[in-house]
Amino acid sequence: MSVLVVNEQVDFNTLKELLDITDGNLASHIAALEKNSLIKVSKQFIGRKPNTRYQATETGKIAFREHLDYLDKLLKSQPQ
Numbered sequence: 001m002s003v004l005v006v007n008e009q010v011d012f013n014t015l016k017e018l019l020d021i022t023d024g025n026l027a028s029h030i031a032a033l034e035k036n037s038l039i040k041v042s043k044q045f046i047g048r049k050p051n052t053r054y055q056a057t058e059t060g061k062i063a064f065r066e067h068l069d070y071l072d073k074l075l076k077s078q079p080q
Contacts, residue, residue, distance in 0.1 A: 001064045004039060004056040012052045030054065038063055 003018055016026050033039040038060030042053045
């Protein structure tokens with residue numbers, strides 16, 4: 001989500017390279033995010049090659065911000 005929140009759209013291969021994960025692992029994470037309406041998937045062909053792009057939905061951006069806020073509160077509540 002962090003990659004998608006800071007970029008308007010990212011294609012499958014770019015996400016795979018940035019995250020250094022396998023096709024199957026990325027596909028399963030993408031499926032879960034899409035199922036929960038956190039991302040939007042766009043498929044098209046560039047020439048004869050398929051190209052799949054992803055972008056965070058507004059719901060996804062809000063959920064990600066809430067997640068970061070929760071992590072921040074959790075870290076601040078830990079004794080030093």
